[in-house]
Amino acid sequence: MDRKQRAVLTGLGALGLVAVGTYALTGARSVEPGPFAADPQCRRVLARLPDELLGEERDSVEGAGAASWGGGAIVLRCGVEPLAPTVNTCMNVNGTDWVLDEERAGRAGPRVLTTYGRIPAVEVAFTESDQLAGDALAVVDKAVRDLPQQSKCIGLGET
Numbered sequence: 001m002d003r004k005q006r007a008v009l010t011g012l013g014a015l016g017l018v019a020v021g022t023y024a025l026t027g028a029r030s031v032e033p034g035p036f037a038a039d040p041q042c043r044r045v046l047a048r049l050p051d052e053l054l055g056e057e058r059d060s061v062e063g064a065g066a067a068s069w070g071g072g073a074i075v076l077r078c079g080v081e082p083l084a085p086t087v088n089t090c091m092n093v094n095g096t097d098w099v100l101d102e103e104r105a106g107r108a109g110p111r112v113l114t115t116y117g118r119i120p121a122v123e124v125a126f127t128e129s130d131q132l133a134g135d136a137l138a139v140v141d142k143a144v145r146d147l148p149q150q151s152k153c154i155g156l157g158e159t
Contacts, residue, residue: 028060029068037065037079039120041147045078048143054136065120074136075125078144082121083114090116090153093137096145097153098124113137115144117151 036042042065049067051058056070065078089100097116105111111133114123122144126133 028062029072031061031063031066031068031075031077033064033066034077034080034120034123036081036120037063037077039065039079041120042078045122045143045147049076050139053139054131073127074131075127076122076140077125078122079120080114080123082119083116086116091134091137092153093134094141094145096137096141098137099153115147116153117149118144118147119150120147122147 046065046067049058053069053074056073059068059071061068063077067076068074083099086099088102091098091100091113096118098113099116101112101114110125110127111129111131112123112125113133115121122140124133124136124140126136
């Protein structure tokens with residue numbers, strides 16, 4: 001390993017220690033904010049979110065526009081990049097369209113669903129495969145349904 005690689009690894013290790021240290025000192029889970037997390041609409045979304053979701057208690061979170069339940073088992077980020085038109089699976093939950101990130105789900109990663117056609121966009125990630133995403137989205141919908149809708153999912157027959 002050359003000097004440059006060692007310096008990069010040392011820097012990444014230090015960054016990891018800072019993140020762990022921040023969690024240990026504050027007791028808050030660190031969540032990477034979306035690029036538009038400062039949108040005032042995100043504050044409204046966060047204020048409307050429940051203290052419990054799928055039987056999991058809401059975590060203390062550091063990161064603008066973010067919420068977490070169950071020690072990070074479910075993570076919501078408001079102000080993420082809005083989705084472009086896609087052929088990924090779209091489901092409508094109480095009038096809000098959500099698109100499944102099929103690539104991430106296919107890699108056995110978290111299931112990530114993102115609002116479609118709403119500004120700012122909201123994503124919800126589920127790390128455990130047995131969690132009932134539809135049930136969680138029905139609860140979260142109460143917090144996101146008032147976000148301005150610019151477009152909606154359409155089926156192949158509607159093109």
